[in-house]
Amino acid sequence: MxxxxxxxxxxxxxxxxxxxxxxxxxxxxxxxxxxxxxxxxxxxxxxxxxxxxxxxxxxxxxxxxxxxxxxxxxxxxxxxxxxxxxxxxxxxxxxxxxxxxxxxxxxxxxxxxxxxxxxxxxxxxxxxxxxxxxxxxxxxxxxxxxxxxxxxxxxxxxxxxxxxxxxxxxxxxxxxxxxxxxxxxxGSAGTTTDLITQNVVMISKESEKFEKLKRLLDEVLGDHKTAIVFANTKKNVNILAKSLSKNGYHHVITLHSDLQQSQRDSNLEGFKTKRYNVLVATDAAGRGIDVPDVAHVINYEMPPKIEKYTHRIGRTGRAGKTGLATTFLTMQDTGVFYDLKKMLIQSNSSVPPELARHEASKYKPGTIPDRPPRHN
The missing domain is CATH 3.40.50.300 (P-loop containing nucleotide triphosphate hydrolases)
Known part of the structure; x- marks a missing residue:
């Protein structure tokens, strides 16, 4: 308008x-x-x-x-x-x-x-x-x-x-x-629609991720809906997709830049038509993928830049519909703690206590916090 x-x-x-x-x-x-x-x-x-x-x-x-x-x-x-x-x-x-x-x-x-x-x-x-x-x-x-x-x-x-x-x-x-x-x-530059509910889950051990992922997928797939799971590398996308298939998730497809264009088109079309209900992808699917009714976006790995996070979770909650985004956060992701905390606050989303308290969430990376003056 x-x-x-x-x-x-x-x-x-x-x-x-x-x-x-x-x-x-x-x-x-x-x-x-x-x-x-x-x-x-x-x-x-x-x-x-x-x-x-x-x-x-x-x-x-x-x-x-x-x-x-x-x-x-x-x-x-x-x-x-x-x-x-x-x-x-x-x-x-x-x-x-x-x-x-x-x-x-x-x-x-x-x-x-x-x-x-x-x-x-x-x-x-x-x-x-x-x-x-x-x-x-x-x-x-x-x-x-x-x-x-x-x-x-x-x-x-x-x-x-x-x-x-x-x-x-x-x-x-x-x-x-x-x-x-x-x-x-x-809205504001770099923000997402209010229709997306953002959840951040702090992960202390890498081994916890997969079990939490399965629980989230079971909820979505039980309602006959679809989910996109993001990982940061093509290798991790392939590993994750194979692990899900071995665990009984038989309608899983991948999307990343190593696939032939015909395969990318076929996989995406299969996901859009719900022949597949889980898409595991790199940021190749983070922008421009307009799939109706994606119920849940899951960041299995937090991207290194907040802009990529914004675009990833924007794959749900489109065209006036509500959506859900869940992000697994570890202590390896401290470089984006500040921006993520700021975005969660701006969107009135819950900030996990571990993120809110962490020193990295209080100052933008590359800046030096003010220190109190010394007293002799």
Whole structure:
């Protein structure tokens, strides 16, 4: 509601919003409105490339944006092509060459297509960066180049930047490349929706985790619902999935970057259709995975950054529904104690006494606490 009218005026927009709040529609609708006022892509102008580019950090998110965009674009006669890793680059280049108004891409694959001259962006004056903070972590800031010709021709690019968090690198990118942007903040930067109940369980021994995990899954699966279990590494995801299978959980599937794209797509589709009721994943599933009715997100391992925690638990409590997130916390996670405690307090969630008392939760990492003056 806040962002769409601004987009219709072709204002540059920075959108900071809690996960699951409808960011995709907020940039897709103004983008399609803009394109519908331009000449259709035809044999005369198809060689100049698309009118708009949407960049997303992961294949899954790019494909999900494509799916949502096509719902609106199809009846407008607007053609949408996604280009992501894991699929034939020649085939994707051929689709672009046939003409399309919108390209949805991961940054690496888009750069490959441009370098191989499989794609050009001569008439692209509408750019969307979805989950900008993650793409910056992956080196996007070094890859962005301003097109100086835009100013000479008095043609201005409309740029949308969306994210659930606003780290300094995103602010820097916005300052350099956006033109007098409007900042739309829904909730607080880096927070999650109030519909998610956050539980943090302090774990004293690593061996306690698996039994607690089984108890949590039994509750969810007993109600015929689904759960996502996050681990920090691909190795731990595979170990955890095998352990669950050996313990009688026969509808468990994995998602991480070592899987072939076809396998990732198949696994995700199986989870969405509830053929599988437990998804064990790395942060490859932390963003852009929109699965209806995920009842419980379980952080088997706490991520090292609070931004990743925010996105992980945002896989539940989406589109106005309630959700539950449980996180196992150990003394190996002290680097994130301060930020986690702050987030729990902001969301009116319970803070475990061990976390509240711990010295690491009282000061932001890298800062030196004030010490009382010495008395002679």
């Amino acid at each position: 806040a962002a769409i009218p601004l987009g219709l005026q072709q204002r540059d927009v920075i959108g900071i919003a809690e996960t699951g709040s409808g960011k995709t529609a907020a940039f897709v609708l103004p983008m399609l409105s803009y394109i519908s006022r331009l000449p259709p892509i035809s044999e005369e102008n198809e060689a100049e490339g698309p009118y708009a580019v949407v960049l997303a950090p992961t294949r899954e998110l790019a494909q999900q944006i494509e799916k949502e965009t096509v719902k609106f674009a199809h009846d407008l006669g607007i053609k949408v092509v996604s280009i992501v890793g894991g699929k034939s680059i020649e085939e994707q280049g051929f689709k672009i060459a046939q003409g399309c108004e919108v390209v949805i891409a991961t940054p690496g694959r888009l750069i490959d297509c441009l370098q191989r001259r499989l794609a050009v962006l001569n008439q692209c004056n509408y750019v969307v960066l979805d989950e900008a903070d993650t793409m910056i972590d992956k080196g996007l800031e070094d890859q962005v180049n301003e097109d100086e010709e835009l100013d000479d021709k008095k043609i201005y690019r409309t740029t949308y930047m969306f994210s659930a968090t606003m780290p300094p690198a995103v602010e820097r990118l916005a300052r350099n490349y956006l033109r007098n942007p409007v900042v739309v903040t829904i």
